[in-house]
Amino acid sequence: xxxxxxxxxxxxxxxxxxxxxxxxxxxxxxxxxxxxxxxxxxxxxxxxxxxxxxxxxxxxxxxxxxxxxxxxxxxxxxxxxxxxxxxxxxxxxxxxxxxxxxxxxxxxxxxxxxxxxxxxxxxxxxxxxxxxxxxxxxxxxxxxxxxxxxxxxxxxxxxxxxxxxxxxxxxxxxxxxxxxxxxxxxxxxxxxxxxxxxxxxxxxxxxxxxxxxxxxxxxxxxxxxxxxxxxxxxxxxxxxxxxxxxxxxxxxxxxxxxxxxxxxxxxxxxxxxxxxxxxxxxxxxxxx
Numbered sequence: 001x002x003x004x005x006x007x008x009x010x011x012x013x014x015x016x017x018x019x020x021x022x023x024x025x026x027x028x029x030x031x032x033x034x035x036x037x038x039x040x041x042x043x044x045x046x047x048x049x050x051x052x053x054x055x056x057x058x059x060x061x062x063x064x065x066x067x068x069x070x071x072x073x074x075x076x077x078x079x080x081x082x083x084x085x086x087x088x089x090x091x092x093x094x095x096x097x098x099x100x101x102x103x104x105x106x107x108x109x110x111x112x113x114x115x116x117x118x119x120x121x122x123x124x125x126x127x128x129x130x131x132x133x134x135x136x137x138x139x140x141x142x143x144x145x146x147x148x149x150x151x152x153x154x155x156x157x158x159x160x161x162x163x164x165x166x167x168x169x170x171x172x173x174x175x176x177x178x179x180x181x182x183x184x185x186x187x188x189x190x191x192x193x194x195x196x197x198x199x200x201x202x203x204x205x206x207x208x209x210x211x212x213x214x215x216x217x218x219x220x221x222x223x224x225x226x227x228x229x230x231x232x233x234x235x236x237x238x239x240x241x242x243x244x245x246x247x248x249x250x251x252x253x254x255x256x257x258x259x260x261x262x263x264x265x266x267x268x269x270x271x272x273x274x275x276x277x278x279x280x281x282x283x284x285x286x287x288x
Contacts, residue, residue, distance in 0.1 A: 002033055006047060009084035010092060016040060027201060027215070028273075029134050034095060042095040043079055051134040053089025056081050058130035060091070062196075062216035069119045069193060071112045074212040093214075102209030106236065109203075109211035110243030113226075117192040117248065121220040124148040124191045132197055132217040132268050135160070139219045145189065146182045148221065149264075154179075157267035166270055166278050171285065178260070178288040185260065187251040191220035198229055199265070200236070224254060228261035259284045 002021050011018055019036040030046040037043055048055060060081045067075045077094040084090060125141035125148060138156055142148035158175055161167040195202070196217030203213045227250065230236045244250075263284055269277040 002035075002045070003085070006084045006088075006090060009082060010035065010045070010080070010090070013080050013082050014040070014092070021045075035092070040079070044076065044093045044095045045090065046093075047084075047088060047090035048134065049088050051089065051131075053083050053087055055131050055134055056089045056091040058128065059216065061128065062130060062218040063093075063214075065193070065218055066116075066195065066213065066216055069116060071115045072108070072210065073112045073116060074206055074210050076212070076214055096212050097207050098204045098212075099207035099209060101205045101237075105205050105209040105211065106239040107243035109205075109236075110240040110245075111247050112211065113195075113198075114244045114247035117194070117223040117226070119193040121191045121193075124219075124221055125152065126219040130217060130219075132265075133272055135268055135271060137196075137217055137219070145191075145222045146186055149182065149186070149225075150179050153264045154267070157264065157271060160271045161267065161278070164271065166274055167281075171282060174282070174285045178285050181288055182260070185257060186222065187224070187253075187257075189222040189224060189251070192223040192226075194219055194221050194223065194226045196221075196226070197265075198226055199233055200230075201233075222261075223248075224250060224257060225261040225264065227254070228258035229265055231258055232262055232265060260288065 001023055007018050014037060016037040016039050019038055022034050024032045024034045024044065030048045032044065032046040035043050035045045060078050063075055063078055074096060076096055079094060080092040082090060123141040123143055124145055126139035129139050130137050138152045140152055142151065154175065158167065162169065195213055196219055197215055198213065202215045203211055206212050263281060266277050266281050270281055
């Protein structure tokens, strides 16, 4: 399962012997395993033979940023990031055992995410680009959210879809019509620290019932795009949303805007997986 070259590199980089390994789920992008180190215990390992190793370099930056802001959200500690073989990237993280939600876990998650969103910057974006899934994510800074959303979120993904043939050229005019409406649709929100890829597959509750978040695609953006993303693929619990709004209520009309925000993850999924995601994109854009 884990190549000997990767095992040897981990032992060299950490200075510890590997006692055992066992398979783990790595999602749809990476391969993963649990690795027991001699003096550290069980760690979570992921690697990717097809992605740029910079993927994990930027993930480390995102994890460090989320850990630094002082909420009660659990973010795995980075143990080691490196490469092996012919430049294949790997990332070794603290292993956090999955548990189950307690009576107040979802509500606490909502409150803590609202507290994270109160961490602000002057501009939308970030001081470096990173990735969402294994696709590049541009974070060039802008003073205006609509401009950022169009130039850094919509246009790179639309271009990727056009270049790959997943979209026909006609979709460009539909997006342009939608863009012209956005300044009157988006509320005035400050740039908030976002996880950036917060859906049901990128969090769980640990054995203490605390929300644990991982696989970030961080940047500073309008917090509504993050809450919209949580509604995809089934959504979070009602208690999560109620508690979030107790701490920092969303502006009226959010439900009318969330499909526009979710064009971004839908475009990403179109470019990664194709299929019905592209049809969802077209349906939303044509409504506006």
